[in-house]
Amino acid sequence: MARAWRWTAAGCARSSAEEAVPELIDVSPRLHAGLAVWPGDTRFGLERLLRLADGDPLELSALRSTVHAGAHADAPSHFRPGAPAIDRLPLAPYFGPCRLIDAAVGPRGRVRPADLAAEVDAPRVLIRTGTRPDPDRWSEDFAGLSVELVRHLGERGVVLAGIDTPSMDPFADPAIPAHHALAEHGIAILEGLDLAGVPAGRYTLAAFPLRLAGAEASPVRAVLIR
Incomplete structure (x- = not known):
């Protein structure tokens, strides 16, 4: 167990052992202007409206960005007409027990059930393909999920699937069958x-x-707790 942190007038400091909290592992890429986004999409940008260094009484910023920047949740409205937008989705799938599983898959491939290095034994599954290791460099070589795997997850009661790539489908497949299969099985999407x-x-x-x-998607601050 790691100790908690608390804010003081001097900054951030460790709290007492009585306030011990679990370890928190941030699995969200840092949002900044250099973060790679889908070709043609809007990069993250932060506009400084007020600055203390300029004599303003406070710092004030505005942001402009695709809602698919970094770690994000897709809503079914992203790819299905009339489907629920992100603000209409239940929150329960985005919190709770999960398993991080490695997948043996090559660039532009699709993960099948046999490619998983562990059993699906949790209601939330995060799949690490290792096919897009640098969030700041765009590549079209990332892998996705197969419809067969989505069916496998649905049969085991999975409510959320996450992946370490920009999409549940490889770049070269505009039909996005994995997205549609996930929606059909009621599985929430993290990318x-x-x-x-x-x-x-x-x-x-x-x-x-x-x-x-x-909105059809939203950035998330994805954290693993143990």
Whole structure:
């Protein structure tokens, strides 16, 4: 168990042992102007409106960005007309027990059940393909999920699937069959996770989307807890 942190007038400091909390592992890429996004999409940008250094009484910023930047949750409205937007989805799938599983898959491939290095024994599954290790460099070589695997997850009661690539489908397949299969099985989608260096195994996941009215997706702060 790691100790908690608390804010003081001097900054951040460790709290007492009585306030011990579990270890928190951040699996969200840092949002910044250099973060790679889908070709043609809007990069993350932060506009400084007020600055203390300029004599303003406070710092104030505005942001402009695709809602698919970094770690993010897709809503069914992203690819299905009339389907629920992100603010209409239940929050329960985005918090609870999960398993991080490695997958033996090559560039532009699709993960099949036989490619998984562990059994699906948790209601949330994060799949590490290792096919897009650098969130700041765009590549079209990332892998996705097969419809067969999505069916496998659905049969085992999975409510959320996450992946370390920009999409559940490889770049070259505009039909996005894995997305549609996930929607048909009622499985929530997390994409763009930074799972590099995190030990495979069981965790508690917390990755809530913002309540963006009518949006087809939302950035999340994805955290693994153990």
